[in-house]
Amino acid sequence: ICYRLDYYSPAELARIVKRSAGILGVEIDEQGAAEIASRSRGTPRLANRLLKRVRDYAQVRAAGRITAQVAADALAFFEIDELGLDSMDIKILEALVRTFRGRPVGLTTIASAVGEDPSTLEDVYEPYLLQKGLIIRTPQGRQATPAAFEHLGVSLPAQK
DSSP, X not given: XXXXXXXXXXXXXXXXXXXXXXXXXXXXXXXXXXXXHHTSTTOHHHHHHHHHHHHHHHHHHSTTEEOHHHHHHHHHHTTOOTTOOOHHHHHHXXXXXXXXXXXXXXXXXXXXXXXXXXXXXXXXXXXXXXXXXXXEEETTEEEEOHHHHHHHTOXXXXXX
């Protein structure tokens, strides 16, 4: 038997974050929960991990209360962007966009460029980047999409 699990919606994740905040004794408003949920890659485990990091930030910088602004500031501090990309995701996109100028690149070449194991790239980072439409897999290798260039604020290379 093979099961395929779908990602959770932001609304479902926001409910999970609110419930977890209650269990942790953290004061959080709806917008704060939604901000954390929107950057959780559709995964409750990640939503709860981000909640704990935001809670720690809020305890030091915001009297322990999590609002949308506190959550956004905390996630920016921890280098989690508005799409839920972390520093390694950005390194991968930077390599594909800037180093390889949007050309198709093999997995091991990308792994060498960012200092990560190829299987970790393929199993951990690539699925989310594919889901978000930031990279594609071609027979020649992985390639940044126009959305990746836009996300990084880089102009598309001229077509030859």
